[in-house]
Amino acid sequence: MKTSAARPMPLAGEGWSFDEALRDHGTARLVRRKVTTLQVNLGKVCNMACRHCHVEAGPNRKEVMPRAVAERIVELLARDPRPGAVDLTGGAPELNPSFLWLVREARRLGLGVIDRCNLTILFEQGMEDLPEFLASHRVHIIASLPCYEAENVEKQRGRGVFAMSLEALRRLNGLGYGRSGSSLELDLVYNPIGATLPPPQSRLEAKYKDELRRRHGIEFHRLFATTNMPIQRFAQFLERTGQHAAYMCLLASQFNQDTVPELMCRSLVSVGWDGKLYDCDFNQMLELPAGASTRTVWDIDSFGALDGCRIATGRHCFGCTAGAGSSCTGTLR
Numbered sequence: 001m002k003t004s005a006a007r008p009m010p011l012a013g014e015g016w017s018f019d020e021a022l023r024d025h026g027t028a029r030l031v032r033r034k035v036t037t038l039q040v041n042l043g044k045v046c047n048m049a050c051r052h053c054h055v056e057a058g059p060n061r062k063e064v065m066p067r068a069v070a071e072r073i074v075e076l077l078a079r080d081p082r083p084g085a086v087d088l089t090g091g092a093p094e095l096n097p098s099f100l101w102l103v104r105e106a107r108r109l110g111l112g113v114i115d116r117c118n119l120t121i122l123f124e125q126g127m128e129d130l131p132e133f134l135a136s137h138r139v140h141i142i143a144s145l146p147c148y149e150a151e152n153v154e155k156q157r158g159r160g161v162f163a164m165s166l167e168a169l170r171r172l173n174g175l176g177y178g179r180s181g182s183s184l185e186l187d188l189v190y191n192p193i194g195a196t197l198p199p200p201q202s203r204l205e206a207k208y209k210d211e212l213r214r215r216h217g218i219e220f221h222r223l224f225a226t227t228n229m230p231i232q233r234f235a236q237f238l239e240r241t242g243q244h245a246a247y248m249c250l251l252a253s254q255f256n257q258d259t260v261p262e263l264m265c266r267s268l269v270s271v272g273w274d275g276k277l278y279d280c281d282f283n284q285m286l287e288l289p290a291g292a293s294t295r296t297v298w299d300i301d302s303f304g305a306l307d308g309c310r311i312a313t314g315r316h317c318f319g320c321t322a323g324a325g326s327s328c329t330g331t332l333r
Helices: 020-023 068-079 099-109 130-136 150-157 161-174 201-216 232-240 244-253 259-260 282-287 317-320
Strands: 037-041 085-089 112-117 142-143 186-190 222-225 268-271
Touching: 020 317, 037 282, 068 099, 068 142, 085 099, 099 112, 142 161, 150 161, 161 186, 161 201, 186 201, 201 222, 222 268, 222 317, 232 244, 244 317, 259 317, 282 317
Parallel strands: 037 085, 037 268, 085 112, 112 142, 142 186, 186 222
Antiparallel strands: none
């Protein structure tokens, strides 16, 4: 793993320019290749308010994708289903009234569907049949479980969440999700509790599988280890605890040029709840518009129109290139 040696660690408060780091390592500014994943944020409403949430989602948020935006997304996909996968996120995406319809339409078009599920949503009123719906449409579930220990999970997500998460995983296992040899994919997401980089993903996955199987009889397919992004609610936590400058220094000093070719923004487009286009979900939360000239789903004729476009970057991008790298599907190297 090659981390940045071109500069000394920045002093507190100085920071680096991400584009300068790319240039120092002989890498041009980021440009999107072929769009293979369409990530759709269905809104910021959530039944939880996790401490590390980069969306600042919660029960009191009002942002919900209107049906007209959802219909425009399906219209574009039907015209040219260039992205092979539709990645539904939030908030809790399942709380959007168009969630079930979007899943059905995407599957009708032959596209893969990912549900970014917080697990506790399965116990909300009106969600009683959700697991069976997801299984019948062969939706890939990527579920947040930041640790296999109750104490660590509840520090981030609230009291009682660990037990509810385990019960949700058992129910999904009962439908075939996460079982060895099953095509019903169930992956889990880990993120550090504090201002540190995640440990090696493969080693952590083995530990998760052993602990969850031995203690709780739970199975899953893969673990995705992700880096906490220094934006929104986690950035506020860093500021309150006096760790923001040190964390930014850590991310910048651990810049790994080998992660750059695999950055998720190279093959992903993010659609906001209001139909605006972004280069990734993190840029969306910072309201950093896409580097392309197009701005909304009504400005394009297909998502392929964003192939080859420049990608907007900022200091937070060091979170995706530090150490082994980070993406919505785990480490990059």
